[in-house]
Amino acid sequence: MKEELIEGIVQNVLQGRRNQDDEGIEEGTVGQPGVAELVQEALDNGIDTNTILLEGLSRGMEMVGQKYETGEYFIPDMLTAAEAVEAGMEVMEPHLLGEEAGAGKGTIIMATVEKDLHDIGKNLVCIMLKGAGYNVVDLGIDVPSERVVEAAEEEKADLIGLSALLNTTMVNMGKVIEALDKKDLRDKVKVIIGGAPTSEDFAQEIGADGYGKDAFAAIREADKLMKTGGGS
Amino acid sequence: MSERGVVVSKPYNRLSREQIELIDKISLALLENPGILCYHQESVSLLEKAGATAKATREGEHEAWWVSIPAKVVKEALESAPSKIVLGARDPENRVVLDAEGFRTHFGSGSETNYWVEAKPEVFKSREDGHERTFPLLTKQRGSVDLLCRSAHLAEQLENLDFFIRNVNVQDNDITTDNKDVNVFFSSLNNITKPVIGGVADFDQLEKVVEMAEIISGGRDELVKNPLVSFITSVIKSPLQVVAETAEKLVAIARLGLPVVISTSPQGGSTAPIDEVGMVAQVNAEALAGITINQLANPGAPVIYGAVPVRARMDDLHDMYGVPEFCHYTMACAQMARHYGVPCYSTAGVGDAKVPGIQASVEKVYTHTAVPFAAPDLVHYSFGLLDKTQIFCPEQAVLDNHHIGMSKFLYRESGVTEESVDKTIKMIRDVMNSPYRMYARYARPLLRRGEIFSGFPFEGELEDQDQTLLKVHEHMEELEKREPKHLPEDVCAKIFEKIPGLLPRLNPYK
Numbered sequence: 001m002k003e004e005l006i007e008g009i010v011q012n013v014l015q016g017r018r019n020q021d022d023e024g025i026e027e028g029t030v031g032q033p034g035v036a037e038l039v040q041e042a043l044d045n046g047i048d049t050n051t052i053l054l055e056g057l058s059r060g061m062e063m064v065g066q067k068y069e070t071g072e073y074f075i076p077d078m079l080t081a082a083e084a085v086e087a088g089m090e091v092m093e094p095h096l097l098g099e100e101a102g103a104g105k106g107t108i109i110m111a112t113v114e115k116d117l118h119d120i121g122k123n124l125v126c127i128m129l130k131g132a133g134y135n136v137v138d139l140g141i142d143v144p145s146e147r148v149v150e151a152a153e154e155e156k157a158d159l160i161g162l163s164a165l166l167n168t169t170m171v172n173m174g175k176v177i178e179a180l181d182k183k184d185l186r187d188k189v190k191v192i193i194g195g196a197p198t199s200e201d202f203a204q205e206i207g208a209d210g211y212g213k214d215a216f217a218a219i220r221e222a223d224k225l226m227k228t229g230g231g232s
Numbered sequence: 233m234s235e236r237g238v239v240v241s242k243p244y245n246r247l248s249r250e251q252i253e254l255i256d257k258i259s260l261a262l263l264e265n266p267g268i269l270c271y272h273q274e275s276v277s278l279l280e281k282a283g284a285t286a287k288a289t290r291e292g293e294h295e296a297w298w299v300s301i302p303a304k305v306v307k308e309a310l311e312s313a314p315s316k317i318v319l320g321a322r323d324p325e326n327r328v329v330l331d332a333e334g335f336r337t338h339f340g341s342g343s344e345t346n347y348w349v350e351a352k353p354e355v356f357k358s359r360e361d362g363h364e365r366t367f368p369l370l371t372k373q374r375g376s377v378d379l380l381c382r383s384a385h386l387a388e389q390l391e392n393l394d395f396f397i398r399n400v401n402v403q404d405n406d407i408t409t410d411n412k413d414v415n416v417f418f419s420s421l422n423n424i425t426k427p428v429i430g431g432v433a434d435f436d437q438l439e440k441v442v443e444m445a446e447i448i449s450g451g452r453d454e455l456v457k458n459p460l461v462s463f464i465t466s467v468i469k470s471p472l473q474v475v476a477e478t479a480e481k482l483v484a485i486a487r488l489g490l491p492v493v494i495s496t497s498p499q500g501g502s503t504a505p506i507d508e509v510g511m512v513a514q515v516n517a518e519a520l521a522g523i524t525i526n527q528l529a530n531p532g533a534p535v536i537y538g539a540v541p542v543r544a545r546m547d548d549l550h551d552m553y554g555v556p557e558f559c560h561y562t563m564a565c566a567q568m569a570r571h572y573g574v575p576c577y578s579t580a581g582v583g584d585a586k587v588p589g590i591q592a593s594v595e596k597v598y599t600h601t602a603v604p605f606a607a608p609d610l611v612h613y614s615f616g617l618l619d620k621t622q623i624f625c626p627e628q629a630v631l632d633n634h635h636i637g638m639s640k641f642l643y644r645e646s647g648v649t650e651e652s653v654d655k656t657i658k659m660i661r662d663v664m665n666s667p668y669r670m671y672a673r674y675a676r677p678l679l680r681r682g683e684i685f686s687g688f689p690f691e692g693e694l695e696d697q698d699q700t701l702l703k704v705h706e707h708m709e710e711l712e713k714r715e716p717k718h719l720p721e722d723v724c725a726k727i728f729e730k731i732p733g734l735l736p737r738l739n740p741y742k
Contacts, residue, residue, distance in 0.1 A: 016673065025680055074679060076672035083673070123668040 005042045006056045009035055009088065013060025014067075016080025018087035025077070039088040049095050053133075057085045061131050068216075078215075079124065082131025089130070106158035106226050107135040109151050111143035113162055113176065116169035121195055121215075125161060128215045129222065134159075145176040152180070152189050159222055162208075164195040173198070174206035190225040194218055236328050236394045236426075237338035238640040243607035246563040252571050255564070258513035259520060260303040267300040268472050268521050272479035278528040279305065294476070306520050309527035315573040317491050317534040319395060320458035322448065322719075323425035327458070328394055328610075330536065330575035335607040337643075339581075339636050340429070341387055342397035342612040345624040347372050348379045351588065351705045368627075368701040370587060375400035375624075377407065377419050377738060382712065383616075384423035386626055389711040390615065390633040392640065395427040396420055397464070397612055399624045404735075411733030413437035417444060417461065418727065418734055422719050429493065429612075431464045435481055440731050442488060447726050448719060455490070462491035464538070464577075467525070468518040470498030479525060486529040493538040493577045493610075494522030499551060500561065501544035508557070512564040515541045519565075523574060536610070538577035539565035551620045553582035553613075554595025562599075563606035570607075578608030581632055586619040588628035589701060596628075597635045604639060627704045630711070634689065641685045716740070 015024030017034035033041070035057070042052050064081040067073035108129060112122050119141045129136050137155050139147060152160055160180075164170040173193050180186045192210040193203050194217075203211035210225055212218030247255065267284075269291070270276050276286045276297045282305045286297040315332040328338050351368035358365065373379070380400040387396045398416050407415060413432050420428045421444070432438045441461065449455040463485050467478040485492045496518040498504030504514045519537045526535045541561035542551040552558065562578050569576030580603035583592030604611055613621065614636060616629030663669050678684050690707065692699025718724070718740045728739055736742060 016676065022673075023677060025676060027677075076675040076679060079670065079672040080676060120670075123670060127668060127670070 001045060002042075002047055002051075005038055005045065005047065006051065008033070008038045009042065009052065009056030010060040010063065012038060013057060013081050013084050013088075014063060016077060016084050018084045022084075035084040035088040036091050039091040043092070043095060049092050052088070052092060057088050058133060061085055065216075075124075075215075078131075079127050082127045085131040085133075086127070104135045105133045105223070107137065107155050108159040108161055108222060109137050109139060109148060109155060109157045110161045111139040111148050111151075111163070112141040113164045113169055113172035114142055114144045115172065116164050116166055117141050118163070118165035118195075121165070122161075122163035124215045125163070125194065125212070125218045128219055129161075132219050132223075134222065145172060145179040148176050149179045149183055149185065152185065153183070157189055159225060160189055160191045161212075161218065161222075162191065162193045164193075164198065167197045170195065170197050170202065173208065177207050192218060192221050192225070236326060237336045238604075238643055240335045240337055240604060240607040240643040241645040243335050244563065244605040245567060246560065246606065247567050252567060255509070255513050255516055255568060256571065258509070259517035260306060262472065262513065262517045263301040263306060263521060264303065265300060266472070267298050268474055269296055270299045270474040270479070271296045271476040272474055272483075273297075273476075274483055275474055275479045275525045278483075278525060282308070282524075282528050301521065301524065306524050309524040309531075310520075310572050310574065312527045312531040313523055313535050313572075313574050314532060315575070317536065317575050318459065319427035319429070319462050319491060320449070320455075320460040321425055321427045322421065322460055322717075324458065326394075326426040328427050330609040332570055332573045332575045332609070336609065337604045337607055338394035338610050339392055339604075339614045339640075340395035340397055340427075340610060340612045341383070341393060341399045341615045341629070343399065343617070343621050344375075344401035345399055345617065345622055346375060346401050346403070347619075347623045348375055348400060349588070349618065349623050349625045351625075351627050351701050353702055353705060365697065366702060367697075368705060372623075374403045376404045377402045377415055377735060380416065380419045381423050381738070383624065383626065383629075384420045385714075385716045386629065386708070386711060387615070388424045388426065388717060389714055390629065392633045392636040393426065393615055395429055395610065395612075396424050397429050399616060406735060409434050410437075411735070414440050414444065414731055414733050415735055415738065417441045418731075418738055421445070421448060421460070422724070422738065422740065423716055425717050427462065428460060429462045429464055429491075431466065432481055435477065435484070437733075438481060438484055440733070442490070444727055444731050447730060448723055456488075459490050459534075462493070462534075462536075464493040464495050465522070466495050466497065467522045468494070468496040470496060470503035470518060471514060472518060472521070474521065474525070482522065482526055483529040486526045486533040486535070489530065489533055491534040491536060492526065493536040494519050494526065495538035495540060495577065496522065497540035497542065499542050499544045499549075500557060501546070502549055504541065506543060506557070508560045508564065511541050511561050512568065515539050515561070515565060516568045519569075520572075523572075535574065536577045537565075537569035537572065537574040539569070540579045540613075541565065552584060553579075553620065554584050554598055559599055559602040562603045562608070566603075566606035566608035569609075575610070576608040577610040577612060578603055578606075579613045580604060580611045581614035581617065581636070582621060583618045583628065584620060586623065588618060588625045588631065590698070592618055592628060593631060593635065596632055597639075600632070600635055600639045601642065604643065626708055627701055630704050630708045631690070631700070638685065 012035045019034040019036040190209040194212040210221035284301045317330040319328040445461040465482040500506035543557045580599040581596045585592040690703035
């Protein structure tokens with residue numbers, strides 16, 4: 001029973017099915033339990049959250065990543081799988097709070113910088129980070145640097161992820177770092193940047209800790225920074 | 233029913249109904265006066281018997297006849313010509329069904345190029361900074377049977393190639409007029425399971441080629457049911473002349489009941505008027521003359537309206553393919569063929585450029601996209617042709633295969649249906665109510681069903697060098713490594729026993 005449920009969660013992550021209403025990659029799956037229902041069933045059957053998270057949701061997401069690497073899966077598959085993981089996490093959330101508050105890899109504040117209204121890339125990174133097990137606080141678009149710093153403080157964030165699509169707005173990424181410095185938070189929060197006009201060189205120039213050229217690189221950077229002592 | 237090719241959902245009608253009738257009127261008037269200058273006595277007899285009038289003349293050393301063909305004779309011939317024709321194939325799944333009343337377009341290769349040009353990657357060192365880079369070097373060689381076998385094998389692998397016309401003129405030392413046709417057809421048939429279409433250079437070899445096809449098919453009746461070889465006859469020498477040797481083949485093929493293309497290829501500005509009305513009216517008259525002779529030889533025989541009207545360059549009178557007039561001519565001809573209910577053989581994708589790559593691809597994609605919009609049944613010359621039709625380049629053929637895939641995708645139905653209304657409203661409402669308002673989830677089923685075009689597969693990694701040809705070359709090498717689909721050993725043995733003139737080195741089992 002336990003193995004079947006966990007395997008069901010893995011398979012539904014692979015199919016990107018959040019719940020029973022979702023269509024999977026294969027046809028004819030609508031009406032069958034999705035990740036949310038299976039996670040609930042697993043909890044009802046006494047399976048602990050750690051097992052569901054590691055052997056079900058995370059393993060499913062790892063397999064999705066492998067399929068992406070081999071070219072079998074594409075970005076939409078990754079995103080829908082991440083959404084399915086998020087749906088499972090939502091079901092687990094009350095239980096996680098009871099067991100180990102603040103579970104997950106860490107908290108990251110995400111924002112598109114001031115004067116910039118573009119959010120496709122930022123949203124993509126948000127979804128993928130959630131799927132990868134991060135607690136994501138998404139501040140949206142056109143976010144002033146002070147608000148980013150304020151949120152990082154409030155949420156005790158480990159990381160800040162900044163996005164910009166315009167040459168004219170990317171400079172505002174540096175302003176966030178300056179604002180962190182002013183508040184003496186720079187050592188406590190690591191900053192990752194991304195977006196079409198940005199680069200590794202630009203990240204170094206403004207003093208960011210990491211640069212993600214795409215959503216997957218952003219996750220790798222986040223994982224690396226968390227392992228090397230990033231965060232508060 | 234064949235699934236090969238692509239249905240052009242809403243064909244472009246370059247000519248209005250009235251304009252089609254006007255072209256028809258001009259063509260029929262031309263066939264009556266001046267008529268055709270025919271060098272083939274049997275064709276003249278067939279036409280006279282049907283009601284045409286002929287007047288003997290001499291053209292240099294040759295006897296010829298001015299034949300005035302009344303409209304009635306042409307119309308009766310068109311009535312007996314079938315609108316549906318099957319081009320058979322070694323693999324029945326690869327059969328191509330031509331239907332003059334439908335809008336399914338098929339892409340194929342052709343024609344006999346003298347040169348084979350391929351890319352060979354080579355490493356160069358920069359004088360500036362000492363860095364090494366790989367660039368494609370082009371090598372050029374004369375066509376041979378080995379290269380023809382290679383191209384047929386490659387054509388088998390190209391998913392958008394629906395029929396094969398030999399694209400290499402074999403020039404080996406042991407190839408002669410007496411053995412060329414059998415070796416060319418064998419090289420093709422032994423390496424591809426798709427329909428094979430070709431011309432026969434020597435009338436005496438027609439019988440041998442047909443016998444070879446009968447051995448593969450299992451007999452004459454089987455071959456007629458599944459004609460895995462079809463023929464092309466360039467019966468017309470523009471303007472409006474019927475060539476004796478080719479007309480002889482045309483009549484013979486008609487009597488065999490095998491499909492044949494009446495191919496006429498006038499050049500606008502030299503052998504035909506350069507303006508669209510004049511060109512289309514003449515090429516149409518020429519095609520109608522060929523169809524009429526074919527049907528008089530054997531009413532109901534499968535015949536294909538072939539039009540390859542090109543435009544002359546004004547500086548040297550060479551052919552030009554990648555130009556707007558070429559598209560105008562060919563699109564109009566496709567409509568004329570449909571008007572008569574005869575399947576159409578058309579042309580697109582010839583590069584005027586001498587080397588593979590950007591300019592060649594621009595010229596090719598231009599016609600690959602435009603011409604099939606008129607939904608001709610067959611589009612030949614579509615793979616790898618450069619320098620007009622002088623060069624075949626396998627890498628360019630691989631690149632063309634991708635571009636044809638793009639064109640095929642373009643002609644699809646829009647998908648706007650009654651059923652799509654509720655589904656679309658629900659999808660957009662659901663997304664608007666979701667946290668990130670992303671449609672990625674809904675892209676997935678379409679991606680899996682192949683309803684999202686795959687994008688360009690030959691992108692390079694470097695930012696300061698176009699690596700397309702290198703990538704294409706790598707892919708071509710992978711395709712060429714695939715196991716050839718040769719004829720079975722016993723069939724090969726029988727062919728080599730019965731058909732004289734085949735080169736022993738072509739037998740894969742020896």
